[in-house]
Amino acid sequence: MKRFFFLVLFLVAISAFCQSYESRQTTESPALVVGIVVDQMRFDYLSKFYPNFSEGGFKRLMTTGAFFKNHHINYVPTVTAAGHASIYTGCGPGVHGIIGNAWYDRTTGEKIYCVHNDQVNPVGTTSPSGRKSPLHLQVSTISDQLKLATQNKSKVISIALKDRAAILSGGFKADASYWFQAKTYGKWITSSYYQEKLPKWVLEFNERKNINSYLKAWEPLYPLATYLNTTTSHNAFERGFIGKNTKDFPYAIDSLAATNQFYSILRGTPHGNTMTFDFVKKAIQEEALGKDSVVDFLMLSCSATDYIGHNFGVDSVELEDTYYRLDKDLADFLQYLDKEVGKGRYLLFLTSDHGAGHVSGYLRSQKIPASYFKQATYRNALSAYLKKKYQIEKPVLSITNQQIYLNTKEFVQKKLELKDIRKEVAFWLRKKPGIEQVFTKEQIENRKFYNGMHSKIKQGYHSKRSGDIVYVLPSYSVAYSRTGSAHGSGYTYDSHIPLLFYGSLVSPKIYDTPSYATDVATTLAALLGIALPDGATGEVLPVTENLK
Structure with missing residues (x-):
């Protein structure tokens, strides 16, 4: 009799759990997962620039999402390719194989670029810059697992100014991956690994008049007196743009383009991030992402922040202005998702591929040990x-x-x-x-x-x-130019990065316990109820613990 009683209790508990799980999957499962990686974003930018952030951008994610304050990269080198690969595979370079943006190959005696592939053809261009694919990645990504779980019904698209950021985010089974071809081309391209031709909407976005609209003056978004970075524009620690003698606002981007590799200048201004968000919104609309009952996955990387950090340094007013403009773009994008996909119907995370150090020369001027290697x-x-x-x-x-x-x-x-x-x-x-x-x-x-x-x-x-x-190397010792910031080390200035989860399935809370770059993909797999990526070693973060 006692056994029968416990059996009944057990069956009732199982039934309640299943009903709760089914209800939660029906009412809370996202229609769209959005991954945002901000290239070269230090964690302390969130606190340092917080007073001037709008309510709808970073602050919205920080106050109404799961905010991990002690989030780190747990491998070296801390560079773009390794960062994006680790975020989306849930493992470090020792497993996924992307040990840098490039590495030496003993079999060929040459350096290998992380996404180069001579076996694919450029699409949207005739340039070798289109010969790219995830060939050198050695394990699956979280979106690969999503595609497998839904029998390829999920749509996966990855977008970034940098080819390596777009491709290593999207993994092997992305329906599309787009990156920006700079210099005199100025257009979004892909390779035959993904598509045989560009969709009509991409061709329309690439029209010269549209791309040229981003070649506009770069002026401070707010009065400079309100900015928090301390270094003035007239110092020896910034590189600036060729053709402008002074390194201060405003920057006439249209007239400076010719002396700065034409459309390449967009990558080094906040307008590059704005263009990326505009292209992403067009992709959501034209590809009907998040419109049906099968979850889709969209990855975007904000690459301009990295170019600007390398050019002006982490203490520059240009870098600070970039984050205020990024905050504005982010707020606009969240509003777009609310309207186009629906509040509570999307799951979003924001993190970074690496941080960056203060310019070593600047540190020396402040009596802090630093050197050049x-x-x-x-x-x-x-x-x-x-x-x-x-x-x-x-x-x-x-x-x-x-x-x-x-x-x-x-x-x-x-x-x-x-x-x-x-x-x-x-x-x-x-x-x-x-x-x-x-x-x-x-x-x-x-x-x-x-x-x-x-x-x-x-x-x-x-x-x-x-x-x-x-x-x-010792802390703040870099093999780099004497102007602009560098990264790549395992020190905290390169490894301490933001992590924010927001939206469907996420409860608001601030976490001080350590978390790592390799935890993102495993957490997403748990939230979506799908298999882990092949090589995943990360932990599942408790982003749902306060949900009723």
């Missing part, structure tokens, strides 16, 4: 040392992403143990000023690292694609 000097010295000792003509094949690729074939032919050579190179590097830490292939592959820089090195290391030696 001359990679070529170290490579030449190391090559000379190994060449003299082992009589190998070219002992170092490449130094890419702070990884040293040794000429292992030549060392083996001389019957030398590679692990001994790697140890010797590591010992040589550790004695040099300007090098903080050094890891050999054996150390990375054979040791367990649970946290800190060691763990980030391991998660970013791919056994077949990475180098023999990985070295770490």
Whole structure:
């Protein structure tokens, strides 16, 4: 009798759970998932610029969504390609294989660009800039899993000014992926991997008159007296635009275009982000995203913020103005989604692929230790040392992403143990000023690292694609120009980024517990009730814990 009683209770509980789950899937499941990646966005921009943000943009997401304040990138290098791939696959470069924007390939003896593919044809252009695909990605993305779960009924579209941002977001099964061809072309393009020709609506958007409308003056959105960044426009830490002697507002973008690679200048102004949002809204409308009972997925990346950060630096008024304009674009986009898709019918997240550091020269002016690293000097010295000792003509094949690729074939032919050579190179590097830490292939592959820089090195290391030696520079030491900000390290200025979830299935709450870039895809999989991407290692974040 007792067993029968507990069995009845169990069946009642299961029935209630199923009814609750079915009801929740019916009433709360999104019609559209929107992923927004802001290229080169530090976490502290949310708090630093908060006073001047509108109520409808970043503030709306921060106050009515799930706001993760302790969100980090858990691998190196912190660059665009690795960032987008990690966000959408739920794993680090050591698994998905995108170990940088480019890397050295031992089989060909050449550098490989992360999305280059000679086997596909350009669409919308005749330029090689259209020969791109996700060929080098090694695991599925969250949208790939969505397509599989819905038998390809879901529509997936990815859009960014940068080809690598668009392609690595969309994964293998995207219905369309568009990126902006700059210079004298000035149009959105794709490749035959996705489509054989551009849709009519893309051709209409690409009309010269329309694209030219974004070549307009860049002036501060608000009075400069209200801006919070402290560096003036007249300093030695900004690059500016060719053809303008001073680095201050306003910038006559139309007249500066000819001396700044024509339409390429759009990528380095807030107008590039505005154009991206306009193109995205057109895609939603023309492709009827979020209009039926099957969930669709739209990814967009705001690339202009990265170009502007590299040009003017994170402390510039130009960078600050860019985020106020991005906030305005974001508010407008959220209103568009409310109207076009419907409030509560879309699930949105916003994050970044990496942060950025203060310009090292600026830090030195503020008495903070910082330096510039001359990679070529170290490579030449190391090559000379190994060449003299082992009589190998070219002992170092490449130094890419702070990884040293040794000429292992030549060392083996001389019957030398590679692990001994790697140890010797590591010992040589550790004695040099300007090098903080050094890891050999054996150390990375054979040791367990649970946290800190060691763990980030391991998660970013791919056994077949990475180098023999990985070295770490001191904080704020960069191999970069003396103007503009750089990124790529595992330090917090490059790794601490925003993460916000908003909309369908999300309850408002601020989280202080650590979360990581690899958690985004796993969380989305849990929310959508679909399988995890193949290589996912991230955790499921508690974005629904307050929902009734």
